Amino acid sequence: MRVGPDRARPDDGGAGRPGPDRIRPGSPLDGPADGPARGAASRRAGDRDGRVRWARAARDAARPTGVRDGPGQGVRPAEPPPQRLPPLLPDRRARGDPHPCAAPPEGPGAPGCDHVALPAARRRPSRGRLRQRRLPLAALQPVRLLRGRPDRPLSAARRGAGNAGYAAAVHALEARGRYGIRLGLGRTRALLRELDDPHLAFRGALVAGTNGKGSVLALAGSALRAAGIRTGETPKPHLVTYRERLAIDGQPVDPATFARLVGEVLPAADRVARRHGEPTEFELLTAIVFRWFAERGVQVALVEVGLGGRLDATHAWDGGVAAITNVALDHMDRLGPTVTAIAREKAAIIERGDLAVTGATGDALAVVRRRARRVGAPLHEVGSAPLVGWDRDGIEVELPRLGRTRLGLRGRHQAANVAVADAVLDALGEAGIATLDDDARRRGYAAASWPGRLELLAVGGRDVLLDGAHNPAGAAALATALEDLRPFLAGGAGPDSPPLTVVVASMADKDVDGVIGALIGSRALAGARIVATAVDQPRAMPADELAARWRRLTGAARISTVEAVPNAIRALDRAISGAPGPVVVAGSLYLVGAARGRFVDDPGLRDPEDDA
Known part of the structure; x- marks a missing residue:
């Protein structure tokens, strides 16, 4: 099954966006039965969803999907653009997920309501008018997306000038660490709205799992770069410099740009804090990453989940492909005491309209299968690739379409990771996001590296x-x-x-x-x-x-x-x-x-x- 510009949205009469007669009681849009307030609020919600769907579809119709004709011939679209622009991937407000609530429960046992909304009376009345003036996201790249209206004079961190600006920017981010880890999507979604939704400007794969996430990103990213596709990655944690967490085409963001991005996003974070509470360090970093990817016109993003998946800040983005590498016991204080409980948190990144990939086994695989069936997402299950041999510099495996393949990563456990990475690349092609030839995959896998x-x-x-x-x-x-x-x-x-x-x-x-x-x-x-x-x-x-x-x-x-x-x-x-x-x-x-x-x-x- 394909997703992308050529796949229509499920009928709204089923699991689609709730209409005026399906708004849940007690939601911010709830009003007197059949009353004018309820109808107006519903129309506003419908118009907003329609604009988002139109912008996303227009963007993808204008972007090449990255098929490489051959050496020196560049990248061409994988398929001709559609004659009309059907909705792309249903966003979460159109999937029948629980409606926004005023105070979402958080933690391992929390139900699925995962975002915060203001009561209708407190909403900024100009928001709809602001969004009506927005251009298609395809027309915004690679220009800056921020509206740029700081609430107060910028500090050295916000100005981002010189060495002092970079050091102050890092300090400003790390200072958010005092808020600890507070799982939940409300603050991140509110922050992205303040930044005009930069995460809608690109697609790619969201990767969760206990181990192997970074290796999957390293292998898939190296192959995409070998095909000449501009690739954004979010390796974590950083080893030497904070800037490692924002990488495009394998290169970390430069200090001046990093300082500028922090300075541009901090005012938006201050506005969000007044309504939803202070964003955490990782939530702020996630918004910065998405903003930079949109600004630089990233064609494919490979995003690593921070913790769990269901309530992780990265889950505010839906790239079209969701991957779960494997599941083992880790972070049990936050994700649950068993593999099954942890798998539920990670499998929740699979959404309706996604293509899913997993290398999980046993009880964890059963959980991933149930989630994929529940949301109607095609699931590609992979096992470890047969190991051919190894030496000081890497290993060799046997892949279904490539045959004997050299990896630049050490350790026989990479045979399982490359199987997931190869399936992720297959899914990116099937989703119409990026298609790679076999030569690009071979060269990319052989050149892959993963520091530390x-x-x-x-x-x-x-x-x-x-x-x-x-x-x-x-x-x-x-x-x-x-x-x-x-x-x-x-x-x-x-x-x-x-x-x-x-x-x-x-x-x-x-x-x-x-x-x-x-x-x-x-x-x-x-x-x-x-x-x-x-x-x-x-x-x-x-x-x-x-x-x-x-x-x-x-x-x-x-x-x-x-x-x-x-x-x-x-x-x-x-x-x-x-x-x-x-x-x-x-x-x-x-x-x-x-x-x-x-x-x-x-x-x-x-x-x-x-x-x-």
């Missing part, structure tokens, strides 16, 4: 392997990869090979015992030296406590020594200088980021204050 995930560096004449591995599933993948890679690392894997030195850190709210248990199961760690440390984060587990966990869970026969070094940089330097063989840095992406900042000299990741 089984990344191999040469530091001081030693091999240093970086991997986040912050949950048991990730640690198990690292343990297997260490056994596979050990023969290719310095010293080999013979009986006289020098032992590994492993620098570890962890967040206190993670399953630390599960991570340790998965790692010590690797034969490659026999006789290893463990250096436990802590990163400069409020949630970090103290180094001495982490070292005590390692001593308790491991025996002298497997681990030679366990020591605690509270300062992460000092721990890394000590490990490098005193290691007899390869060094592994694992357990926390914050620690991996500190290691990359210490050992990797990448001018593109230097922030302005780094050169001051």
